[in-house]
Amino acid sequence: MNLRNHLPNTKIGICRTNDIKMKESLSTFSSEYGANHEVIKGVIYSCVKDELGRAIKSTMKERGRFVNILNEHNYRSGAGGGFKDYNLIF
DSSP: OOHHHHSTTOOEEEEESSHHHHHHHHHHHHHHHTTTEEEETTEEEEOOBOTTSOBOGGGOEEEEEEEETTTHHHHHTSGGGSSTTOOEEO
16 A cells, blocks of 8 residues: 555654554554655655665655654644644554
8 A cells, every 4th residue: 555645645643652562563564564655763754765675865755753652742842843734643
């Protein structure tokens, strides 16, 4: 499934309760969507990848982020408004 085709302008936040659950979610996300997405420091980017599987930087677009629920308040109240322009939070 390519999120760009199904939800072209949607940004998602994925909140998990602790670091163990966060790592499980990152692993599951990468195995399911890794062909068309890259996760860097918890930020999800849609992208096109080259023949070696590396993201082509000029094609990267922020699609969402993984957030630890204990730190969600810090992100939400941070510079830039945190979840501004986000449509879904799980």
